[in-house]
Amino acid sequence: MFPNTRRRKSVQVDVGGVKIGGDAPIVVQSMTNTDTCDVKATADQIETLYKAGSSIVRITVNTKEAAAAVPDIYEELYKRGLTVPIVGDFHYNGHILLTEYKECARLLAKYRINPGNVGFGKWHDKNFLMMIDAALEHNKPVRIGVNWGSLDQRLLTRLMDENRDSGKSSDEIVLDAMVISAIESAEQAEAHGLPSNKIILSAKVSEIDKLVRVYRSLAEKTEYALHLGLTEAGLGTAGIIKSAIGIGILLHEGIGDTIRVSLTPRPGGRREEEVEVAKEILQAMGLSAYGFEVTACPGCGRTTSEEFQILAAKLSDYVKSLKVKNRLKIAVMGCVVNGPGESKYSDIGVSLPGTGEGDKCVVFFKGKKYKTVPVKEVEAVVKSLVESVVEI
Numbered sequence: 001m002f003p004n005t006r007r008r009k010s011v012q013v014d015v016g017g018v019k020i021g022g023d024a025p026i027v028v029q030s031m032t033n034t035d036t037c038d039v040k041a042t043a044d045q046i047e048t049l050y051k052a053g054s055s056i057v058r059i060t061v062n063t064k065e066a067a068a069a070v071p072d073i074y075e076e077l078y079k080r081g082l083t084v085p086i087v088g089d090f091h092y093n094g095h096i097l098l099t100e101y102k103e104c105a106r107l108l109a110k111y112r113i114n115p116g117n118v119g120f121g122k123w124h125d126k127n128f129l130m131m132i133d134a135a136l137e138h139n140k141p142v143r144i145g146v147n148w149g150s151l152d153q154r155l156l157t158r159l160m161d162e163n164r165d166s167g168k169s170s171d172e173i174v175l176d177a178m179v180i181s182a183i184e185s186a187e188q189a190e191a192h193g194l195p196s197n198k199i200i201l202s203a204k205v206s207e208i209d210k211l212v213r214v215y216r217s218l219a220e221k222t223e224y225a226l227h228l229g230l231t232e233a234g235l236g237t238a239g240i241i242k243s244a245i246g247i248g249i250l251l252h253e254g255i256g257d258t259i260r261v262s263l264t265p266r267p268g269g270r271r272e273e274e275v276e277v278a279k280e281i282l283q284a285m286g287l288s289a290y291g292f293e294v295t296a297c298p299g300c301g302r303t304t305s306e307e308f309q310i311l312a313a314k315l316s317d318y319v320k321s322l323k324v325k326n327r328l329k330i331a332v333m334g335c336v337v338n339g340p341g342e343s344k345y346s347d348i349g350v351s352l353p354g355t356g357e358g359d360k361c362v363v364f365f366k367g368k369k370y371k372t373v374p375v376k377e378v379e380a381v382v383k384s385l386v387e388s389v390v391e392i
């Protein structure tokens with residue numbers, strides 16, 4: 001739907017073997033919410049997120065114990081045959097942890113640095129550059145991740161002073177400060193020796209219009225790869241919709257090289273839901289590198305049977321279980337009104353009989369009528385067509 005040629009040009013970064021930016025497909029990533037010191041729980045959740053489709057998983061590295069646990073987590077994942085790149089999320093003490101815990105620094109695939117949380121006054125630059133030194137020593141990329149809620153106060157104060165008579169609102173100045181913080185930090189890292197193909201930027205806010213404004217500005221001013229996502233998107237449907245709209249607007253403009261959907265799970269909820277939502281966003285935008293998309297009509301008074309809903313749900317579960325290399329679309333329609341037309345725009349289409357239309361389904365394959373089959377046989381026929389085209 002949206003060819004890669006419309007993507008904003010960005011410098012490609014290798015994160016533990018996963019390419020981000022340039023001509024690489026847009027990558028889904030996520031973050032654990034376990035205590036990193038709990039090696040088994042963290043490895044379990046990394047495995048779950050990875051198997052759900054998260055190409056990269058971030059973990060909190062907030063204490064010496066957490067840094068010391070990183071090699072154990074890697075060993076546990078290795079035993080399970082998992083090679084997912086792990087990103088360390090550092091705030092306040094990252095310069096100490098990355099310097100003192102060499103194995104942690106050596107094993108992590110990327111360091112996330114928040115320039116608003118690296119120290120104050122003279123310590124800011126010193127601590128920030130200690131983390132860049134660790135990235136240089138271990139040949140690792142970094143994500144300079146600015147956050148609306150933890151903006152560099154020194155920079156913000158400077159911009160507030162400079163813009164006193166500019167007519168800009170304080171919100172506008174904060175958004176400008178986010179962009180400047182990300183870019184100046186990246187330039188500082190480059191001046192210290194870290195090349196641009198080791199730098200990814202993000203600037204997360206929790207409101208859609210602000211997110212769009214900040215990322216448009218970053219995209220216009222730089223060629224660094226961009227990590228895209230709303231921060232604190234929220235719970236359930238509201239969080240999903242906010243993320244889909246915010247991320248969707250930017251992806252539609254060709255902005256964004258990797259996405260993370262920050263959903264708040266309900267207590268005991270499934271963490272991997274954020275990965276499923278991120279994948280669905282890419283799928284819906286036509287940006288997924290591979291996978292089947294099952295579309296279905298909503299149903300109406302022309303079909304009172306649940307047959308098409310059952311078939312759509314079964315096929316959706318079936319194709320999600322397949323690890324495929326190609327992209328294909330399956331359409332399941334509830335009656336003959338839009339069925340044949342819609343089915344022709346899909347690789348595989350099924351038009352089930354509506355009320356009073358008998359018990360035969362019309363199956364379309366690659367835009368042409370394939371055959372007419374009884375309802376009870378249609379699932380098997382569609383699966384056999386999937387198997388004939390799937391690339392594993």
Ligand code: SF4
Binds near residue numbers: 299333334335337338
């Ligand atoms: S395809 Fe048929 S059943 Fe489905 S919404 Fe359209 S008219 Fe209704």
